[in-house]
Amino acid sequence: MGCHCSKLTWCCFTSDHNRPVNEANKAGNEEKSETSDLPAFREYSIEQLRMATSGFAVENIVSEHGEKAPNVVYKGKLENQRRVAVKRFNRSAWPDARQFLEEAKSVGQLRNHRLANLLGCCCEGDERLLVAEFMPNETLAKHLFHWESQPMKWAMRLRVALYLAQALEYCTSKGRALYHDLNAYRVVFDDEGNPRLSCFGMMKNSRDGKSYSTNLAFTPPEYLRTGRVTPESVTYSFGTLLLDLLSGKHIPPSHALDLIKNRNLQMLTDSCLEGQFSNDDGTELVRLASRCLQYEPRERPNTRSLVASLLPLQKETEIPSHELMGIPRSGEILSLSALGEACLRMDLTAIHEIVDKLGYKDDEGAATELSFQMWTNQMQDTLNSKKKGDVAFRHKDFGVAIECYSQFIDVGTMVSPTVFARRSLSYLMSDMPEEALNDAVQAQVISPVWHIASYLQASALFALGRENEAQIAVKEGSILEERRTATSRD
Incomplete structure (x- = not known):
């Protein structure tokens, strides 16, 4: 017409x-009934939400008004791989903790397929945050x-x-x-x-x-x-x-x-x-x-x-x-890279080969805390631990790799997402998936948009039998990798 x-x-x-x-x-x-697949409203700790948002990283800000807005919304991922939107209020916005909690709990009782539902809140010290379903x-x-x-x-x-x-x-x-x-x-x-x-x-x-x-x-x-x-x-x-x-x-x-x-x-x-x-x-x-x-x-x-x-x-x-x-449907078949495919197949040997070849080039821009210690014997020992870990990792001596990388990480003078990723894979090769998942999460905290961290989380989740969460992590890794590839072309 x-x-x-x-x-x-x-x-x-x-x-x-x-x-x-x-x-x-x-x-x-x-009404399609009040959505039954959502968890009940709950309280989160500030540490849980800090971890979910990779330390409230700038890369995870999704509110249109950006970083300078008084109340900023971040995208995040909880430990169970559920994607969330986290609204962090200005610290002076809700001085009365009881009022904030009562109001949030009241809104949290709503559950409907027409809403981006409220899943929880955080009311700790002077921090006030809301946690909702993430809409991508x-x-x-x-x-x-x-x-x-x-x-x-x-x-x-x-x-x-x-x-x-x-x-x-x-x-x-x-x-x-x-x-x-x-x-x-x-x-x-x-x-x-x-x-x-x-x-x-x-x-x-x-x-x-x-x-x-x-x-x-x-x-x-x-x-x-x-x-x-x-x-x-x-x-x-x-x-x-x-x-x-x-x-x-x-x-x-x-x-x-x-x-x-x-x-x-x-x-x-x-x-x-x-x-x-x-x-x-x-x-x-x-x-x-x-x-x-x-x-x-x-x-x-x-x-x-x-x-x-x-x-x-x-x-x-x-x-x-x-x-x-004109947008892709949820659950649509992904076009995966070689690394994504290896992750989906749980081909740890193929993942090891790719991670080993990658080296440390993705550590560029990672935060470091270096001083004159660079010249001390202690710092030299720390760097030697990393080098020994790399040699062991390349030769698939994963027990030694874990030990050496742990020595490097425990000193804490340098922050390397790649070391966490390598130790994560070493843990996977040693049948320690829980430890592998923790390291993969830590790698993403350091580098929120790094696709390798998401893929390794997926591998650990597959190993733990958490299939649905693993599929989500694979999808997220694929999206991050695609964005990275598109950016490198521009």
């Missing part, structure tokens, strides 16, 4: 904004405003709107109707390309802080008057998201409403959507956005009404989200 957005008729917008919306068939909005496929802001390969299709934009409305309806049904600063950065995409609402927005950025960003153009008018968030405020923010989806830009609501009033809808519609939707569909989405953005909170629809309005608009429902988004 052709796109006739510029010809949308004014009569479509003069109807009563508060008209009742027919309730959709309950089957259409049926970027934010809505990235796919709408900064896309590289293809603009988001109309059918996917409608799906995003529906899934978000369903997420908000679920939260409302569980007594958590308030969401702070709902925007395109709060919407993330899971392994299958499905949009989810980040649970981080269920909590303020600080106990007494503002609920909205400093951009007043997108703030609900009643919040400017009272400083309080209400369920109707969340609906207003949902309306701004509908405008984002329609326009592909972050248009201030006042400007968008002026365009609607003046029937200048061509300016409001993303030109990339040409030919993808009908006059009626465009009209209905604009009408719904207009209702959400009403000045008077009582004139805005509730979440149940939003879901009922969006369900009939869904298109191409049989096509999986990852296809609409």
Whole structure:
């Protein structure tokens, strides 16, 4: 069907904004049950989360505003290989530990397939952190405003709107109707390309802080008057998201409403959507956005009404989200390198050959603590331990290699991910998989984006019989290796 957005008729917008919306068939909005495969909410220690994020490494920062933001989000991996997003609050954000813990536990009771669910928190000393499911496929802001390969299709934009409305309806049904600063950065995409609402927005950025960003153009008018968030405020923010989806830009609501009033809808519609939707569909989405953005909170629809309005608009429902988004599907067969294949086969001899040939070239940039000790006998002995370890490793005398590398590591004057990797493989060859896993994890702490560390973790996990976790580690190693190869080409 052709796109006739510029010809949308004014009569479509003069109807009563508060008209009742027919309730959709309950089957259409049926909850898939609160996800049962997730662990119960728990508390983590700061040391566990430091290990998970490789020491809160800069390379693991995933929040769009980067390292200088007051509250930074990191990607990480727990001991059981579960990938997580870790939000670290500014140390002055939640001075009352009890309040933070109570609020986090309350949000942690939510479990739904439309949310990036909260798995736990850390409340230790003056540290305040949240731990959530990791969503690997970027934010809505990235796919709408900064896309590289293809603009988001109309059918996917409608799906995003529906899934978000369903997420908000679920939260409302569980007594958590308030969401702070709902925007395109709060919407993330899971392994299958499905949009989810980040649970981080269920909590303020600080106990007494503002609920909205400093951009007043997108703030609900009643919040400017009272400083309080209400369920109707969340609906207003949902309306701004509908405008984002329609326009592909972050248009201030006042400007968008002026365009609607003046029937200048061509300016409001993303030109990339040409030919993808009908006059009626465009009209209905604009009408719904207009209702959400009403000045008077009582004139805005509730979440149940939003879901009922969006369900009939869904298109191409049989096509999986990852296809609409043009992203690889979770579990898709990986194209593995020789090292990845050797890891998957548990061919330790092949892994040894590759690691031995690699040498120490990946240690470039690893932190070292060297001083005049370089010239002392002790330092010379330490370096000799490493050299003896290398000779033993090359000749597959793994017991001696472990002993020599341990002497080098225990002195602690030099930090080498390669030494940990070599001792890890030596432990594997000596049928000591637990020790091998610990060393592989330590190698990744030192060098967070090093694919060798991930592959060795996978090998140790295979040896321990932890098949699912090992497969995850293989996939992660493959992704890191592919990125490294792509970077070297550029």
